[in-house]
Amino acid sequence: MKKRRLKWTSLISVGILLSTIFIGMSGISLANEFPLTITDDLNREVTITKQPERIISLSPANTEILFALGLGEKVVGITNVCNYPAQAQEKEEIGDYDNPNLEKIIELEPDLILASHGNPIELINQLEELSYAIMYLNPKDIDHIISSITTVGKITGNDKEAAKLTKEMEERIEAVLAETSSLVENNRPRVLYVVWYKPLWTAGSGTFIDELIQKAGGINIAGDIAGWPQMNLETV
Incomplete structure (x- = not known):
C-alpha cells in the first residue's frame, strides 16, 4: 500500500504549497451559525450540529488544510501518513490511511471527521451509520482544492481564515501564470x-x-x- 500512500500524500501536498507554503493562521472566526448542512464530494448531505472542537483527519490533504487554517489544536487524531506540518506528528494516530482503526476513532470522540479518496468507503458508511459527522473531500484540480478549503472553513466556523488562504492561493497562481503563459x-x-x-x-x-x-x-x-x-x- 506504500504506493497509494505516496500518491495521495504528494498530490495534495503540492496543492497546499501553492498557498505560499504553510501559513498557520491564528484566530477562529465564528461567522457561521450551526447546525450546518453541507453536500460533500460523495454527494451526501452532512449536518454539523455545532462548531467542531475535536476533529479527526483521515488524509494528509485534510490535515494540511486544518493546520493551515489555524485549527491544529482542535485536531485529535490523524492517520500514520499525516506527517505535515511537523506539529501534526504529535497527534494521536488512528491507523493507516487506507485502513483506519474504527475503535481508535470512536475512543477519541470526534465531533467532525474529514475523509478523502483512498479511505475505505465501508468505514465512511459505518461512521455515518454511527451518527458521526464525516465529510468526504476529494479535490481533483486546483479549483476543487480551493473549494475544499472553503468548505473546511465553513464547517469549522473558520470561513474568514479560509477566504484569506484561498485568496493568497489564487494570487500566487495568477502571478505564476503571468510569468509562464507567454x-x-x-x-x-x-x-x-x-x-x-x-x-x-x-x-x-x-x-x-x-x-x-x-x-x-x-x-x-x-x-x-x-x-x-x-x-x-x-x-x-
Whole structure:
C-alpha cells in the first residue's frame, strides 16, 4: 500500500504549497451559525450540529488544510501518513490511511471527521451509520482544492481564515501564470513527475499534477497518458 500512500500524500501536498507554503493562521472566526448542512464530494448531505472542537483527519490533504487554517489544536487524531506540518506528528494516530482503526476513532470522540479518496468507503458508511459527522473531500484540480478549503472553513466556523488562504492561493497562481503563459513551446521544460520509482509511476493527463505542471510553464512528458500510469526507462 506504500504506493497509494505516496500518491495521495504528494498530490495534495503540492496543492497546499501553492498557498505560499504553510501559513498557520491564528484566530477562529465564528461567522457561521450551526447546525450546518453541507453536500460533500460523495454527494451526501452532512449536518454539523455545532462548531467542531475535536476533529479527526483521515488524509494528509485534510490535515494540511486544518493546520493551515489555524485549527491544529482542535485536531485529535490523524492517520500514520499525516506527517505535515511537523506539529501534526504529535497527534494521536488512528491507523493507516487506507485502513483506519474504527475503535481508535470512536475512543477519541470526534465531533467532525474529514475523509478523502483512498479511505475505505465501508468505514465512511459505518461512521455515518454511527451518527458521526464525516465529510468526504476529494479535490481533483486546483479549483476543487480551493473549494475544499472553503468548505473546511465553513464547517469549522473558520470561513474568514479560509477566504484569506484561498485568496493568497489564487494570487500566487495568477502571478505564476503571468510569468509562464507567454512561454513558447520550445522554452517550456519537459517534466516527469515521479510519484514512485519501483516501478516508475507518474502523473498523466487529467490529474492535479498535470495541471500544476502546465500552469507552471512545463510540458508533462506523460501528458498523453491518462491517470497515473507506470512507465519504463526506455519510454522516458
